[in-house]
Amino acid sequence: MLDALMTFYPWIKALHIMSVIAWMAGMFYLPRLFVYHAEKATAGSELDLTLQTMEEKLLRVIMNPAMIATWVFGLILIGLGAFDWGAVWSWAKLAAVLGMSGMHGWLAARRKEFAAGTNTRTGRTYRMMNEVPTVLMFVIVIAVVVRPF
Template identity: 40%
Template structure:
């Protein structure tokens, strides 16, 4: 597949993954604050469908397309310090993704112990990684 096609699909997958990473914790904010059974069940369905149907497949696509892009010129990319920093941030995002999955299971099993305030803070974490990843990918600081 041509480099530009891979890059285009990679960017589409990134946008979709981040949509899920931004929206899922926002659902947790409201879910943690809900008081009624119907609302609780509605949030469980929305969270499960978002995580399993959109966010996780998007993460997988981001990783596979990223590997494909790296493989086109692996030695060059891996010689660039900005790429190492970017991959570290992507790794942190994968951990964040699975933390979202952990919270999903806690809500699904009626075991959530976190407040809406916790989830408001938790919801902001991917913003900082996105900023860092974009700066690293576009500006390429530390490159030789």
């Protein structure tokens, strides 16, 4: 089975990278939508409903499937030997990916608060949280490409 999958290794890696790109696009954009939502929309307004629709579609149609695909293809790559169990860079990447998944969950919970009209966070909070995926992306890319440790 692994030999058969190894034939598709470049395709699996390409699909993993494309999934990551789609996931990261959403991870960068959703907190920005929350900034506008927190600062410009009042509960029940047309803008509030528009932003809720945009946030839900971004999360459900793009981010969730992209995160799942990223994990599936990443786990397949690990199974094919792409993870160096003795190298710190592999563990740093895994820790950052877990952090990214946690951030995804945090964003999903905030979307539910906006939908319920119970958001208590400011635009400033969402601006700061918008930087978390960027920092995690730096760790992941540097760990994989540069392998400094």
